[in-house]
Amino acid sequence: MTDSPTDEPRLLVRQVELPPGSDDGLDLSEVLASRLDVDREDVLSARLLKRSVDARSRPPVVRANIEARVRAGRRLLDRHRGDPNLVEAPPPKQAPVGHVRIQGRPIVVGAGPAGLFCALALAEKGHAPLLVERGRSVRPRWKDVRRYWRDGTLDAESNVAFGEGGAGTFSDGKVYTRRNDPRTPFILETLAEAADAPDVLVDARPHLGTNRLSRALFALREKLEAAGVELRFETRLEDVELDDERRVRSVTLSGERCETDAVFLACGHSARDVQDLLVARGVTLEARPFAVGARIEHRQELINEAMHGQAEVSEELGAATYSFAWSRRGLSAHSFCTCPGGEVVAASTEEGALTVNGMSYSHRLQPFCNTAVVVEVPPEDLPGEGPLVGVEFQRRLERRAAELGGGAQRAPAQGVPDFLAGRKSREMGPTSFRLGLESVELGELLPERVVASMQGAIRNFARRVPGYDREGQLIAVEARTTSPVRVLRDDATGWSVNTPGLYPVGEGAGFAGGIVSAASDGLRSVERIAERAR
Ligand SMILES: Cc1cc2nc3c(=O)[nH]c(=O)nc-3n(C[C@H](O)[C@H](O)[C@H](O)COP(=O)(O)OP(=O)(O)OC[C@H]3O[C@@H](n4cnc5c(N)ncnc54)[C@H](O)[C@@H]3O)c2cc1C
Numbered sequence: 001m002t003d004s005p006t007d008e009p010r011l012l013v014r015q016v017e018l019p020p021g022s023d024d025g026l027d028l029s030e031v032l033a034s035r036l037d038v039d040r041e042d043v044l045s046a047r048l049l050k051r052s053v054d055a056r057s058r059p060p061v062v063r064a065n066i067e068a069r070v071r072a073g074r075r076l077l078d079r080h081r082g083d084p085n086l087v088e089a090p091p092p093k094q095a096p097v098g099h100v101r102i103q104g105r106p107i108v109v110g111a112g113p114a115g116l117f118c119a120l121a122l123a124e125k126g127h128a129p130l131l132v133e134r135g136r137s138v139r140p141r142w143k144d145v146r147r148y149w150r151d152g153t154l155d156a157e158s159n160v161a162f163g164e165g166g167a168g169t170f171s172d173g174k175v176y177t178r179r180n181d182p183r184t185p186f187i188l189e190t191l192a193e194a195a196d197a198p199d200v201l202v203d204a205r206p207h208l209g210t211n212r213l214s215r216a217l218f219a220l221r222e223k224l225e226a227a228g229v230e231l232r233f234e235t236r237l238e239d240v241e242l243d244d245e246r247r248v249r250s251v252t253l254s255g256e257r258c259e260t261d262a263v264f265l266a267c268g269h270s271a272r273d274v275q276d277l278l279v280a281r282g283v284t285l286e287a288r289p290f291a292v293g294a295r296i297e298h299r300q301e302l303i304n305e306a307m308h309g310q311a312e313v314s315e316e317l318g319a320a321t322y323s324f325a326w327s328r329r330g331l332s333a334h335s336f337c338t339c340p341g342g343e344v345v346a347a348s349t350e351e352g353a354l355t356v357n358g359m360s361y362s363h364r365l366q367p368f369c370n371t372a373v374v375v376e377v378p379p380e381d382l383p384g385e386g387p388l389v390g391v392e393f394q395r396r397l398e399r400r401a402a403e404l405g406g407g408a409q410r411a412p413a414q415g416v417p418d419f420l421a422g423r424k425s426r427e428m429g430p431t432s433f434r435l436g437l438e439s440v441e442l443g444e445l446l447p448e449r450v451v452a453s454m455q456g457a458i459r460n461f462a463r464r465v466p467g468y469d470r471e472g473q474l475i476a477v478e479a480r481t482t483s484p485v486r487v488l489r490d491d492a493t494g495w496s497v498n499t500p501g502l503y504p505v506g507e508g509a510g511f512a513g514g515i516v517s518a519a520s521d522g523l524r525s526v527e528r529i530a531e532r533a534r
Pocket of ligand 1 (some may be wrong): 166169238508
């Protein structure tokens with residue numbers, strides 16, 4: 001018999017029911033021994049991988065996936081052959097060996113999730129990159145955003161999208177992704193350590209919230225600097241200079257020219273000046289579909305009642321969330337980025353324009369639940385042509401929204417029953433949106449097909465959440481769901497297809513959507529890069 005834990009196979013035990021109220025002091029080995037019908041002493045190691053709450057059971061049941069080593073594990077596997085919930089854990093994936101050489105010092109543009117993780121990975125390969133960010137570091141950025149949310153004064157370089165942490169900083173902070181990505185554990189471990197939030201490692205739907213994301217950024221900055229990254233805030237990429245073969249030769253950063261043969265462009269999808277620059281430099285871009293609509297806000301109690309069977313928030317279940325989609329006869333819409341216990345916030349980057357989004361703090365204690373109800377817009381449905389047709393459409397919507405709101409970032413809004421009936425609301429109900437709501441007909445803002453799709457979806461969602469169509473309000477405009485452009489890139493090198501040395505990364509490049517997927521794309525972009533000899 002083998003006694004060393006490492007001699008035994010690693011087991012993956014899924015759907016293990018945990019005892020109620022067992023958050024503190026849970027003896028995982030005991031739970032596992034009972035599930036596998038072995039002695040407690042035969043469980044050599046046990047690690048909680050994922051924990052989820054099945055809110056459909058009454059009372060709700062907490063289940064977990066556990067990785068374990070158990071004495072005589074091979075025999076146990078044989079005995080349970082065919083049981084999908086007890087299998088040998090897959091071997092850890094090896095990172096590919098990089099082959100693309102970088103001669104000079106790489107420059108990473110943008111300190112959002114993609115840029116931060118890209119810079120970290122470059123530093124770990126010995127490249128000591130320069131990471132530049134147009135916005136401010138997290139502390140002064142908070143002041144700028146607070147002022148913006150208080151009185152609508154926008155700083156076009158330091159706001160909800162621009163600054164340390166990128167669009168992730170003031171986001172809702174949900175850090176899960178549907179993709180089964182081998183980079184996710186590293187990203188979550190890094191975030192959990194930086195935010196001092198071990199729960200994100202085991203929750204099935206991990207959530208950090210704006211406050212813990214901001215905290216994580218201080219620790220992440222220290223980690224990057226210790227690894228050899230130089231960070232420069234309030235430094236904007238203004239130009240990319242190419243040689244005769246279209247290879248990157250240098251960049252201009254806030255007026256200063258810097259030579260480099262590798263620029264990792266992680267600018268997010270709100271950097272419209274960068275999109276213009278890429279077009280001007282002949283970099284191949286294409287328009288891609290994205291979604292627009294409005295935020296819908298309800299009482300959190302209404303959602304709790306429908307999803308959890310009780311209005312109040314229980315400690316075990318937290319504030320209830322939802323994710324719905326609907327389609328019928330050529331019309332379709334879906335919910336996007338639901339923020340239980342959260343707020344609807346203004347998230348503009350341009351003067352005279354308004355876009356809204358949703359965020360929350362880690363406690364999720366606001367009495368509202370909001371989500372975007374959005375409709376996909378393919379580029380061929382939009383007036384105009386060229387790779388930036390979607391960006392132009394976004395811009396028109398955002399300017400019209402600001403105009404209808406009446407200025408100072410007040411948002412155009414409509415009560416849900418009135419939106420369904422096609423009439424203006426007499427007055428707006430209670431809201432988390434701090435800059436004020438202006439009652440309008442959203443049909444004056446959004447295209448007919450978008451309005452009809454949203455109406456169909458809301459009526460359908462009301463079958464799952466009774467009252468969904470009878471209360472609450474829509475707050476517009478939600479125009480920045482994902483990137484309306486893609487920078488085409490070569491799979492073997494990671495370069496733009498026609499610009500060697502330019503690495504488009506993250507959401508702005510059109511290859512990610514969300515914090516974890518953008519961070520993953522940042523890591524991925526460096527996997528092809530060879531280590532620098534130290
Ligand atoms: C309010 C809100 C809520 C959200 N909620 C969630 C959520 O709950 N979960 C989730 O997964 N995702 C959420 N998102 C989306 C998520 O934040 C983004 O998908 C993610 O941040 C994209 O990462 P990125 O690094 O590709 O780009 P970004 O985060 O946009 O970062 C790009 C960075 O580049 C900088 N930059 C741009 N141009 C230049 C330039 N010329 N020179 C120098 N720097 C430049 C910008 O200032 C910015 O800091 C939310 C977004 C918002 C706005």
